[in-house]
Amino acid sequence: MGADSRVGRAGRGGGTRAVVLAACGGLVVTGCATMPDSGDVQAVKGANLGDSQVRVYAVAPRENADPDEIVDGFLEAMTSDDPGFTTARKYLTAQAAKTWKPAQSITVLTTAPDREQADRNADPDNQGRAYPLSGRKIATVDARHAYQPNSPAKYVQSIHVVQQPSADGKGKEWRIDSLPSGLVLGEADFLRNYRSVNKYYFASGEDWVVADPVYIRQRQDPVTRMDPVTQTVKALLEGPTNWLKSAVDSQFPSGTELKAGVTSLATDDQSTLKVPLNAKAELVGGEACRRMAAQLLFTLGDLTSVRVEQVELQKPSGDSLCRLGKGQAAEFAAVRNTVPQENPYFLDEHGKLKMLAVQGKETDEPAEVPGPFGSGTTPLTSVAVDRGETRAAGVGSSGRDLFVSSITTEQDPQPAVLTSKAARPADRLSAPSWDGRGDLWVADRNPAAARLWMVPDGSGDPVEVRTPWLTEGTRVEALRVSADGVRIALLVKQGERTTLQIGRVERQQTGAETEVSVVGLQPAAPRMESVTSVSWAGPSRLVVVGKEAGGVQQIRYLQTDGSTSASSVLPGLNGVSSVTAPNGDAAPVVANSGNDGIVRLAPGTNWQPVVKAGTSPVYPG
Template identity: 30%
Template sequence: MSATRAGRTRVTAALAGALCLLLLLTGCISIPRSGPIGQIDVDSSEPGQVRIDPDGPVTGASQDQIVRGFLAAGTGSASNFAVARSFLTDDLAASWEPLESVWVLKSGHSLDSINSEVTSDSQTVSLTLPVQAHIDSTRVYREAAADSERTVKFTLRQVNGEWRISKMPAGIVVTPANFSSMFQAHSLYYYTPDFKYAVPDTRWYLRSGSAGRELVADLLAGPADYLKGAVVPAVGSGRGKLGVGSLSVSDGDAAVELSGDPQLSARDAERLAKTVALSLQSMPSVRDVTVTGAGMPEDVDTANLPNTEVEVPGRPVVLQDGRLVELGGDRTSSLPLPAPKKGAGNPARDYTGRVFAYLAAGERELHRMTVGGRKDTVVVRGSSLAAPSFDRFGWLYTAESDTGRLKVVGPDGEMKTLKAGFLSKRTVTAVRVSRDGSRLVVLSTGSKADSRLDYIGIVRDSDQAPRELSGDAPLSAGESFSDLRDVSWAGTDTLVALAALESGGDLQPYTLSSSGMFAARGSVSEGTSISAGTDLRSMRIGTRAGDVYSYQGGAWQKLVGIKSYEPAFPG
């Protein structure tokens, strides 16, 4: 049996920012009991994890009391939710799966405040629950649309003269405060198809001693649906089934023994060990990881874990006096580019720093031009085109409103159309490709002016050209906001956005992650655009008046003497 040891993951500034969003919920910063599930008070003190010991059923309890007692007992996970099971008949108690579905009540609501209906035969109790999030059987956190409700029906019968629940849906219902106490987010890591970067796939786990084993098992089972085909596991299908034989953690050292005999090559074994180590080190209790079993060869090297961060080269571009110029520090410098068409907006720059794009003609034209070139070429025409974005392979993305399709232009002018049914009848305002090229975030609004962010994977062909999206079930975010105006990537799994929580409220900068968490990042008046490079320190906000603000030391500073608009980092 061979062993591989991975050193502690080198966490870059951007990855630290992304992980911090996860850690904010789970220990170092508390979530308020009121307000949206994801809102984080960045000045709060650590509350610590609270053990909840609910009460069991009392003699003579009514049907409604049994149902409410069961729901309340779902917050106590001790002994595999033993107290909650005591409200069920023996058959149901043996088959009930509490973590198959976790529903989070809307903030400001409690189980006591929700009315119930009891049928005339006194055997069915129904409750309509206002919900704001759902954790599915794969442990993926999915925000619910505004004003979402879920009706739950419980069938009861008497056992030895006492009412017990005999039929109901799987899962539990928790308040936001109980959710933050019971669950913790961790990242599974998969590779981009070229194996150049590791991509996080965030899942939520019950705080328990089995979380690490469950995490590795989920990693081996493959990525979440919204990432399938866009990221790849270390070991592909057809190599034999892998499992978790055992996992133990002692003084920060995790020892993982894999089961199965998948006939791993040295390259696959190394990739597998690295993703196991990187994924487990998203747990604060783990520093080093040893992987054995499953035919691991003796010479597997995990000294250097997969790169999780793409460096964003070059400076942001801004619009100034009718031209595209480069913003460096507190000054701008000219670029050898043709003057853009009058009314230009929504600039974008590729990762080489040599190719630029912008919208013009009332957002009906997408233009592209190259440093040193004389041509300003219209590459896409359409109605209400979305703010564009480049991927690291040079492909340029936009969308036309209400069509349910994305339009993508290659470096050589090749045009592709990607179906995105989830955007049908929605106005797409921005398309942003993740730095590693594996994911899209799309900002759109519906007929009721409801703003939403959708995460979806990009499936590529062997030449790294985008082929399709990962199905039509994206991971939605930002449902807690009444308005979302602009968005940018700021690292591996961190977004920055201009948003307002209340209807008619001022737009302010926020950070968001695919875990469902978000945090306010100070205040800037009249912001209209936001962009970032590798991390939060690179954030820039442009205002309606032409002011540009940078984020330094946790505060916003106006760049004096610069009158320019819409700063945009490469990508």
């Protein structure tokens, strides 16, 4: 609920107002020179509705407040940092205050919920008043902090108020006795109060970690009273989100929690964070403890408010279980530093594979790569380079055949590892993608038999991926697999619409056979009417080309859970057909623009042309 909407509602209600304080020099305004020291408290407009430095303080209901004020005051109080939501509960009856669980869920609307006038007909006995609430619902956040987006849909709920004896017993006062579950927030208030962080768990049976994005409070959590660092650790210990849990493992023994009473964690002067755990973790062995500490180090690495160079896990007594530094934890990363830097590649106008010199000058010529892909012996229409930058996979000029070749040494052209039988080139193979395990993925878009394929190590017998959602009339236009191999971004075409979906990769060994499935598809860009291109841009971030209904094409960053922010939109670029991004932040985003050819976007700059004639820009993966 933004500050603008507060002003309007307060004016209509007449008496109950939330106090909105903006940041002054990075701190909450409690003594700035412009702060008045007398007069009534006034609601103010924040310059940025999503600004995390804007603080909202709840105001208790005034004596003899009318029912409109009670409802408005409660809606305002839900947006505050009120400890325990104590002030918000003062708007509720005693029973409702006991049963309301604000930590149970969050309903996110496009804007603050619109409170209509009371519908007296909804309460024929005239024992109270029902106030309809409406809006456009765009997401929910569950008790495990997982963000679940949806296409904007109508939201209709109600708040019911009744009269009850006042505290002094001399009269009656209006209070809420029935209300929606959890919190109901406009998107601006949600982004002001909450921030996305990645928890990390191990890919099932593997030795590398997988990001699991969740939302925590920007400041102290009103319910647990925990600071952001402690909230993040607590969320990690609670285990993976429901969507991811079947594909990952946590090294923390079941039931592991923070030591009772811990609400604040801070690093010492050596940037070491000491984390006291309960008795469930007392008997863990050395290697298991190292992996537990690695999960914590990766998770805390997303918090800009704290610098953690080392983690020490402790028993309830304070004795040390183990210590691990960031350098030691790096061995568990999904993307290892096997090459000095990530290099982007592209196909020139003759279908030859070349490496871009995007870190150099605009005048630097692209480098030819060894092998049949670089020489043009095997011309390509699309390509993918493995994460070690030693091999590439490409779809031949007819779109029918998938080839694999070295890009570090010369070799003769190899036979196709997979062939599509579709009649039209546009219905044949998609661009391929490598996961961090070295396996190669591609979609066959054949209308008669649309399939998803995985080629083990890029050279084994192709495995048909189990896809129960790939029904008649549906096909995969494009795909990109995450470095950890647990998640896959899919452009799924159904009818005339192409949507971005995130699927979960599950592997099951039956004897010598490995069954691979992609299941649990969830929308990653539900507000986009169509999506043209997608690329991974980090452990849980995507860069996407698409457009919203009635809008123009845009390039923006999205989290894999579908959440976004206003600052995630990249500078405009016309006619973009494909985009690719590095795993880190140092290298530029590269795109293919119909007007400008291959272009790059370095951090803090605008788009710059690199190659006039070229297609299919890709980073490793």
